[in-house]
Amino acid sequence: MDIKSKLSLLSSPLGGSAAPVARGPEVLTALRQRMQELLAASGRPTTSERPEPASSDLERSDLPFVAEAHERGSIWVRRQVLAPSTHVGRIPLEAARDACPEMLALLALDPDVGTCDPSGALFLDTETTGLGGAGSVAFLVGLGAFDARGRLVLEQLLLRAPEDEAALLDYLVGRLEQASLLITYNGKTFDMPLLGCRFVMHRIPAPKAIPHLDLLHVARRLHKERLGQCRLISLESGVLGFERQEDIPGGEIPPLYGHYLRTGDSSALWPVVEHNALDVMSMAALMGLYGEPVTALHAGDLVGLAKTLKRARALDQAHRVADRALELGAGPMARLLRGQIAKARGEKGRALADFEQLSREVDDARVRLELAKLYEHYVKQPLKALDMVALGTGERPEQTKKRRERLMLKCSKLQDKQH
Numbered sequence: 343m344d345i346k347s348k349l350s351l352l353s354s355p356l357g358g359s360a361a362p363v364a365r366g367p368e369v370l371t372a373l374r375q376r377m378q379e380l381l382a383a384s385g386r387p388t389t390s391e392r393p394e395p396a397s398s399d400l401e402r403s404d405l406p407f408v409a410e411a412h413e414r415g416s417i418w419v420r421r422q423v424l425a426p427s428t429h430v431g432r433i434p435l436e437a438a439r440d441a442c443p444e445m446l447a448l449l450a451l452d453p454d455v456g457t458c459d460p461s462g463a464l465f466l467d468t469e470t471t472g473l474g475g476a477g478s479v480a481f482l483v484g485l486g487a488f489d490a491r492g493r494l495v496l497e498q499l500l501l502r503a504p505e506d507e508a509a510l511l512d513y514l515v516g517r518l519e520q521a522s523l524l525i526t527y528n529g530k531t532f533d534m535p536l537l538g539c540r541f542v543m544h545r546i547p548a549p550k551a552i553p554h555l556d557l558l559h560v561a562r563r564l565h566k567e568r569l570g571q572c573r574l575i576s577l578e579s580g581v582l583g584f585e586r587q588e589d590i591p592g593g594e595i596p597p598l599y600g601h602y603l604r605t606g607d608s609s610a611l612w613p614v615v616e617h618n619a620l621d622v623m624s625m626a627a628l629m630g631l632y633g634e635p636v637t638a639l640h641a642g643d644l645v646g647l648a649k650t651l652k653r654a655r656a657l658d659q660a661h662r663v664a665d666r667a668l669e670l671g672a673g674p675m676a677r678l679l680r681g682q683i684a685k686a687r688g689e690k691g692r693a694l695a696d697f698e699q700l701s702r703e704v705d706d707a708r709v710r711l712e713l714a715k716l717y718e719h720y721v722k723q724p725l726k727a728l729d730m731v732a733l734g735t736g737e738r739p740e741q742t743k744k745r746r747e748r749l750m751l752k753c754s755k756l757q758d759k760q761h
Contacts, residue, residue, distance in 0.1 A: 441633020707736030
């Protein structure tokens with residue numbers, strides 16, 4: 343068919359030759375009507391059957407979000423006031439409000455955390471459309487903060503349409519600026535950089551910097567030796583004593599939000615909303631646990647705690663925790679650590695006793711190295727130190743050679759004195 347023939351078909355709707363010629367808007371009306379008929383015949387949803395815009399979607403759904411008007415647009419908010427007695431597993435949420443800031447600072451290896459009032463902390467967790475990058479958006483932001491009566495108020499912000507993002511971010515800046523301390527789980531690496539990109543995209547000034555306690559870093563120091571992978575859900579089970587029921591895997595969350603944007607089916611977001619709420623509550627429980635950890639942690643985790651306190655140079659506390667770990671049956675690792683802490687405190691006699699006891703229990707080059715040093719410099723018995731070197735101290739060959747030569751020289755001088 344030549345171009346002239348093709349153009350002639352436009353004189354009637356969809357190429358019909360018997361219909362009268364339609365002009366202007368009438369052509370578009372006829373085209374739309376015919377498209378509706380074709381879509382209906384194919385089983386695909388027609389325009390009239392598609393969900394209405396997202397505002398009415400939420401109004402008609404059972405999602406407990408309400409619209410609030412703000413300067414830059416509308417935000418959709420869900421708020422829950424949780425009773426102080428609410429627990430996640432064995433830990434009450436109110437414990438976070440009374441957490442010891444000095445202990446939190448030691449575990450975070452961040453002195454600034456110790457200057458903050460935990461009752462003014464803001465817990466933050468995001469659900470996003472991807473794993474980061476300029477195109478990722480936080481479509482659900484979970485927040486938690488204590489009110490004047492000491493109750494944790496759980497607040498969730500839902501991005502019901504892309505055009506509302508600026509309003510959500512603007513509101514979030516205000517909440518961050520009210521807080522004394524920010525609490526996240528992997529927020530230093532993920533949540534806050536992503537939100538920072540979104541602030542820039544919308545030309546919203548970033549909130550003022552406040553101390554940030556990322557609980558993932560603390561969790562790795564305390565629990566990695568025992569639990570391995572330190573996902574939040576793993577800590578709930580292995581540390582808090584809580585098992586989620588029918589939780590949604592993280593990889594399924596972005597597709598559910600995409601489904602909502604395409605179809606308006608807000609009920610699909612229910613599992614995501616509940617997942618996010620539990621994340622915030624679990625962070626509060628962990629903060630409460632870490633604020634007074636000695637009596638509540640597993641014996642194996644106390645070793646990680648003692649090691650962290652030693653790294654923070656809180657040696658007296660570290661020694662008490664190592665003692666407690668040994669009492670609870672933490673085993674050789676706790677004894678090794680207690681000996682190292684005693685040595686760092688200048689209590690070389692106590693350190694020597696721990697290392698000698700340990701050498702009878704385990705075959706560990708680290709223990710022999712500690713004994714070689716103490717035998718040489720503390721008890722002045724180079725021959726014993728040489729025995730440790732002969733058994734292997736785990737040092738590099740050149741270091742071992744240097745230590746052996748020095749000890750042999752000391753042994754020779756000692757023999758000369760005796761004769």
